[in-house]
Amino acid sequence: MNAVLLQVDGLMKRYGGLVATDGVSFTVRAGEIHALIGPNGAGKTTLIQQLSGALAPDAGAITFDGADITPLSMHERVHRGLARSYQITSIFTRLSVLDNVALALQARSGGSLRFWRAARAEVQRYEQAAAVLARVGLGARLAQNAGALSHGEQRQLEVGIALATGARLLLLDEPMAGMGPDESERMVSLLQGLRGELTLLLVEHDMDAVFRLADTISVLVAGRIIASRSPAAIRADAEVRRAYLGDEFEEPV
Amino acid sequence: MTGILFLEQALNGLQFGLMLFLLAAGLTLVFGIMDMINLAHGSLYMVGAYLVAAATTASGSFWIGLVAGVVGAALFGVLLELTVLRRLYTRDHLSQVLGTFAILLMCNEAVRFIWGSQPVLLSPPDSLSGPVELLPGFHYPAYRLLIIGVGLVVALGLWGLITRTRIGMQLRAGASNREMALAMGVPVRALFTALFGLGAALCAVAGGLLGPLLAVQVGMGESILILAFVVIVIGGIGSVRGALLGALLVGVVDTAGRTLIPLLFGAVLGPEAADNAGPAVASILIYVLMAAVLFFKPRGLFPAHG
Amino acid sequence: MAEPVQTPAGARSLLDHALGWRWALPLFVFLLALPLITPLIGGDFYLGLAARILIFALAATSLNLILGFGGLVSFGHAAFVGVGAYTAGVLLQEGVHSAWILWPAAMVVTALFAAVIGAICLRTRGVYFIMITLAFAQMLYYLAISTKAYGGDDGLSLAARGTLGGGLELANERTFYWTTLALVTLALLLVWRLLNARFGHALQAMRENETRMEAVGFAVYGHRLMAFVIAGALAGLAGALLASLGGFVSPSMMQWSQSGLLMVMVILGGVGHLWGGVIGAVVFLLLEEVLSHYTIYWQFVLGAALLAVVLVAPNGLMSLFRRRGTP
Numbered sequence: 001m002n003a004v005l006l007q008v009d010g011l012m013k014r015y016g017g018l019v020a021t022d023g024v025s026f027t028v029r030a031g032e033i034h035a036l037i038g039p040n041g042a043g044k045t046t047l048i049q050q051l052s053g054a055l056a057p058d059a060g061a062i063t064f065d066g067a068d069i070t071p072l073s074m075h076e077r078v079h080r081g082l083a084r085s086y087q088i089t090s091i092f093t094r095l096s097v098l099d100n101v102a103l104a105l106q107a108r109s110g111g112s113l114r115f116w117r118a119a120r121a122e123v124q125r126y127e128q129a130a131a132v133l134a135r136v137g138l139g140a141r142l143a144q145n146a147g148a149l150s151h152g153e154q155r156q157l158e159v160g161i162a163l164a165t166g167a168r169l170l171l172l173d174e175p176m177a178g179m180g181p182d183e184s185e186r187m188v189s190l191l192q193g194l195r196g197e198l199t200l201l202l203v204e205h206d207m208d209a210v211f212r213l214a215d216t217i218s219v220l221v222a223g224r225i226i227a228s229r230s231p232a233a234i235r236a237d238a239e240v241r242r243a244y245l246g247d248e249f250e251e252p253v
Numbered sequence: 254m255t256g257i258l259f260l261e262q263a264l265n266g267l268q269f270g271l272m273l274f275l276l277a278a279g280l281t282l283v284f285g286i287m288d289m290i291n292l293a294h295g296s297l298y299m300v301g302a303y304l305v306a307a308a309t310t311a312s313g314s315f316w317i318g319l320v321a322g323v324v325g326a327a328l329f330g331v332l333l334e335l336t337v338l339r340r341l342y343t344r345d346h347l348s349q350v351l352g353t354f355a356i357l358l359m360c361n362e363a364v365r366f367i368w369g370s371q372p373v374l375l376s377p378p379d380s381l382s383g384p385v386e387l388l389p390g391f392h393y394p395a396y397r398l399l400i401i402g403v404g405l406v407v408a409l410g411l412w413g414l415i416t417r418t419r420i421g422m423q424l425r426a427g428a429s430n431r432e433m434a435l436a437m438g439v440p441v442r443a444l445f446t447a448l449f450g451l452g453a454a455l456c457a458v459a460g461g462l463l464g465p466l467l468a469v470q471v472g473m474g475e476s477i478l479i480l481a482f483v484v485i486v487i488g489g490i491g492s493v494r495g496a497l498l499g500a501l502l503v504g505v506v507d508t509a510g511r512t513l514i515p516l517l518f519g520a521v522l523g524p525e526a527a528d529n530a531g532p533a534v535a536s537i538l539i540y541v542l543m544a545a546v547l548f549f550k551p552r553g554l555f556p557a558h559g
Numbered sequence: 560m561a562e563p564v565q566t567p568a569g570a571r572s573l574l575d576h577a578l579g580w581r582w583a584l585p586l587f588v589f590l591l592a593l594p595l596i597t598p599l600i601g602g603d604f605y606l607g608l609a610a611r612i613l614i615f616a617l618a619a620t621s622l623n624l625i626l627g628f629g630g631l632v633s634f635g636h637a638a639f640v641g642v643g644a645y646t647a648g649v650l651l652q653e654g655v656h657s658a659w660i661l662w663p664a665a666m667v668v669t670a671l672f673a674a675v676i677g678a679i680c681l682r683t684r685g686v687y688f689i690m691i692t693l694a695f696a697q698m699l700y701y702l703a704i705s706t707k708a709y710g711g712d713d714g715l716s717l718a719a720r721g722t723l724g725g726g727l728e729l730a731n732e733r734t735f736y737w738t739t740l741a742l743v744t745l746a747l748l749l750v751w752r753l754l755n756a757r758f759g760h761a762l763q764a765m766r767e768n769e770t771r772m773e774a775v776g777f778a779v780y781g782h783r784l785m786a787f788v789i790a791g792a793l794a795g796l797a798g799a800l801l802a803s804l805g806g807f808v809s810p811s812m813m814q815w816s817q818s819g820l821l822m823v824m825v826i827l828g829g830v831g832h833l834w835g836g837v838i839g840a841v842v843f844l845l846l847e848e849v850l851s852h853y854t855i856y857w858q859f860v861l862g863a864a865l866l867a868v869v870l871v872a873p874n875g876l877m878s879l880f881r882r883r884g885t886p
Contacts, residue, residue: 052774078776090774092767096572103764106757107776113785114757115749120575145572165775284686292819340870347632351826352869354819358862366856479693479815486690533705540694547687 002029005169005199006051006082011060013046013223020046021057022223028169028216033191033200035210038220039244044203045087047220048173051201052084053077064169078107083167085158087174087203093147097138100146100157101129104164129164136160136190152183159190163198170194172202176209188212211235219243257391262509268397270504271404275459276477277484277496278411279452282424285491285557287342287445292353293333294456294481295474296360301326301457302464302473303364306375315378323457330453334446342445357474365471375464400462407458408497415493424448425557480507483539487546491557498554503539510535574763576754576833590740594733603732607804610736612844613743614800619824619836620750621793626822627831628754629786630766634689634818635676635696639791641703641813643669643798648808649709651717658721658729658738662799669795670788672699677787681780693815703810714809721803729803739800746793751833753789762786763831827868829877838876 006028013021020043028034038044049055051062053074062070064082072080092100105125106112120126133139136156141149146157155175162170175191176184188209194200204210210217211231218228221243227234234240280294304325309318337356341349376382377396384392415421423444426434435441460469467473484503488495515531522530546554590609597605618640625631643665650661680691709715720729729735753759765772765779773779802808811817820843828839846864850857872879 054770054774073778074773075776075778078774083776084774086771086774090768090771092764092771094573094767095764099572099574099764103760103772104775106761107772110757112757112761112777112782115753116756118752118755119757119760120755161771161775337866344869344873347626347822347826347830348869348873350819351823352866354823355862355865355869358858358865362856362859362862366859475816479697482690482693486687490686529705529707533701536701536704537698540697543694544691547683547691551683551687 002031004028005030005065006201007061007063008051009061009063011047011050011062012058013043013050013055014058019223021050021060024060024220024223024225026218026225026228028199028201030168030199031196032215033195033202033213034216034218035214036201036203036218036220037205037207037210042220043223044220045173048084048171048203052082052171075107078165078167081166081168082171083162083165083169084171085162085173085175087177089151089154089158091146091154091157091161093145095146096142097133097144097146097149097157098126098129098142101132101160101164102126104161105129105132108164108166132160132164133157135193136163137186152179152186155179155183155187156190159187163194167198169199169201172200172204174203174205176204176206184209257388258512259509260388260391261393262512263505264393264397264401266505266508267501268400268404268504269508270501271401271408272459272463273477273480273484273504274408274497274500275404275455276481277488277500278493279448279455280481281485281488281490281492281496282448283452284485286424286448288346289338289342290346290349290353291338292350292478293338293356293360294353294452295478296357297326297330297333297453297456297474298460298477299364299471299474300329300360300460301453302375302460302469303368303373304329305457305461306373306464306469307368309375315376319458319461322461323454326457326460327450327454330456331446331450333453334449338449339442339445360474361471370471372468372470375461375469377465396465403458403462407455411455411493420444420447480539483543485553487543487553489553489556492553492555495553495555495557502542506542507535507539510538514538573767573831574755574760576751576759578748578751578833587744591737594736606732606736608844608848610739610800610804612841613739614797614804615821615824615840615844616837617743617746617800618794618797619821619828619840620747621790621797621836622821623825623828623830623832623836624750624753624790624793625783625786626825627829627835628759628766629762629783631681631783631787632689632822633680633692633787634815634822635692635694635699636790636794636821637815637817638696638699638813639669639673639794640798640801640817640821641699641808641810642672643795644802644808644812645703645709645715645798646795647721647799647802648715648717651719651721651802652709652715656719656722658723658803661721661803662742662796665795665799666792669798670792673788673791674784677784677791681783681787693818696813696815696818700810700813700815703813710809712810714807714811717802717806717808720806735803739804742796742800746796747837750793754833758782758785823865827865827875829875832875832877835875835877842876 004027009025011021011024024047036044046055050057053072057070061068064080069077069080069082092103102125105128109125130139130142133142136159138153138156138160141153146154149157155177159172159175162172176187179187184206191200191213214231216228217231217234219226219234219240226243227237227240276294276298280291283289283291301322305318305322308321309315312318312321333356341352381395381399383395385395385398387393415425423434423439426437426439480503484499485496487502488499514535515527518531519527593609594606597603622633622636625633646665646668647661650664655661676695680688680695683691704712720735722728723738727734729738761777761782765777765783769779798812824839824843825836826839827843828837829835846861847857850860854860868876
């Protein structure tokens with residue numbers, strides 16, 4: 001059994017009378033692909049925001065690689081090795097695809113309090129960016145403005161930027177959002193290719209992809225984790241079936 | 254004695270606050286609905302004041318002058334909207350800043366060209382030039398009472414318009430979600446022209462009424478414009494209710510502060526502090542107020558956007 | 560000094576800012592030679608005007624740094640110019656005449672003010688940021704008015720301009736002009752390098768997508784605060800030069816309308832263009848100078864011209880000359 005990379009204990013988040021996160025606890029092991037599923041409104045995005053540092057929980061703790069990261073800001077967590085991608089694509093639409101990734105690389109190598117030397121002179125960084133982009137399938141699109149990419153390509157870029165941060169654990173918020181079958185297939189291959197090298201925690205609605213990719217599936221319903229087991233066990237779990245009411249949770253083909 | 258002083262300051266603050274509201278209401282709706290920064294709003298106030306002054310001089314009657322001036326200003330506002338301002342709606346804020354700043358310059362010079370650089374005299378109606386005894390021993394200028402009265406009536410009328418009429422409903426819808434309002438078929442273009450006309454009219458009422466108290470001169474719009482912006486930030490952009498509360502707060506704090514702070518400083522810290530620091534502190538008081546409000550309610554008291 | 564290297568992929572983008580040697584160098588030579596030309600056309604007056612334009616070009620460029628490149632709409636920038644002016648003015652009044660002390664002191668003091676004000680303002684966003692920066696500027700304005708010891712409302716007349724030492728007196732128009740030209744040129748070069756360096760890339764990317772920058776590991780707040788301080792320091796230098804030029808410091812330098820004026824210059828010239836502040840200052844002040852000779856209502860014509868620019872050149876004058884990368 002691999003070591004525990006991310007440990008979430010009793011996370012709570014309230015908005016007035018609404019409890020968005022109700023004592024969430026689960027573990028993610030190093031090297032695995034861990035999927036987080038749940039019906040709409042279960043609180044998946046709120047949970048991701050707390051894990052990434054965008055939102056502070058009211059109670060509970062998040063431990064990453066043995067250290068308590070709960071008080072850390074988003075950018076501090078990135079430097080520890082925890083980064084996220086966004087469900088609603090959040091890229092630099094007016095910059096080139098290459099620059100999108102090169103910027104992520106800039107964050108992790110040395111400071112940005114450099115005022116004189118031209119950033120463009122850092123050939124190695126741009127080569128590294130090109131390599132990351134080739135990996136996510138955008139090798140032919142380097143010079144294009146990110147805004148000109150197709151939706152699926154933008155989602156690939158979204159993952160590419162997260163990858164470039166050098167994080168050991170990637171929080172992927174619905175990487176396949178809005179994708180057609182071909183694009184989804186490409187994304188699944190991409191993610192499978194990352195297995196072992198990185199740890200992935202992904203929130204997804206595409207059950208087909210989830211069951212193909214995940215080593216462990218955690219089910220979030222009304223702000224609580226009701227099960228966190230292997231895909232086979234989850235499929236057989238009566239409580240999970242009940243919670244989903246057959247909605248998105250169908251027998252995969 | 255101090256009781257009367259406080260009462261007087263409270264009434265002065267109420268009076269100024271109500272006039273600020275007239276300016277802020279139009280500004281907050283424009284900013285809230287069409288997301289447009291309008292630096293020329295103060296110019297509408299200035300043009301309104303000048304038109305009222307001119308009409309009063311021409312007709313010999315303050316009342317006729319006020320009505321004529323307000324109508325004239327409304328027409329001017331509509332004209333401005335139709336020719337220039339509507340081209341700025343779709344532009345970014347900075348372009349709007351540049352464009353409306355340009356209009357501000359042009360209005361200032363046009364007014365100077367027509368009426369000269371010297372302040373223009375606007376006298377209150379003779380019937381109201383004296384004081385009224387509100388309480389035994391407490392006299393308050395009748396004219397200022399008129400301002401309060403007119404201010405309250407207009408505020409009430411505006412409230413009725415916003416909350417009780419179809420147009421008001423459309424305006425509120427536009428303020429809280431513009432795209433949705435457009436999708437629902439709200440006739441935004443026509444509504445907006447009307448809104449500008451109304452805003453200009455309100456500015457003119459304020460300008461005309463305040464004219465006898467403050468000077469009617471070129472550049473009078475700039476100083477009050479900044480107060481109006483503070484008001485709408487405090488009140489919440491897009492909210493008329495917020496504009497009213499914000500305006501009253503700012504009006505009272507600013508007016509009372511100018512009198513009371515130097516007095517307070519004089520009593521506690523001595524006359525030198527009263528002379529030097531007093532006025533400065535009084536002037537920055539509303540900015541401190543704004544910062545305090547934003548600290549607790551970052552989007553203002555009654556943010557219109559959900 | 561080589562131009563910034565093109566990206567390996569060959570695309571020029573928003574992040575690349577060329578100095579434009581081809582026309583910048585001739586321009587610099589012309590400006591350098593100006594004091595030799597002006598005796599032929601009317602003398603010191605034009606030198607003073609040129610110095611004034613250069614100073615405002617510096618102030619506008621410093622605002623462009625945070626406004627255009629940082630995406631931070633500060634409506635209180637004139638206050639930094641004022642703080643720099645007052646620092647130099649007060650020191651001159653107290654007998655400090657060496658420019659080597661006056662100008663660095665002005666920059667340091669203004670940088671400190673910018674650090675404190677920025678630390679508070681940068682916690683806000685959008686229109687609230689605009690209003691808070693405005694509020695602080697107004698506070699400084701009223702503070703200046705209330706300081707009776709240094710002129711209060713009327714301002715402070717300065718007896719001297721300061722001295723550079725080694726026999727170089729700033730009271731000499733030529734010396735002052737060349738000094739100003741040297742400083743402004745240096746500042747512009749610094750800004751050019753900065754924009755193309757990691758700092759500038761990060762700053763502009765934060766303007767493009769602040770959330771994502773935070774999410775890839777940039778400390779956005781700290782970075783922007785640094786930019787705010789640098790912009791403030793440059794504005795302070797402009798203020799100190801302005802004080803020496805006019806021999807006068809006054810609270811009106813800090814009025815919000817002055818901040819508006821600086822913004823207008825930046826928007827006019829081109830927000831987010833390296834030369835935007837310079838072009839805007841040059842065009843605005845030259846227009847002001849020329850028009851005021853023809854009519855006392857020159858502000859009307861100026862307003863009309865600005866309006867025309869807004870409607871015709873949506874991204875400022877620079878956008879008419881420069882083409883951006885792939886759309």
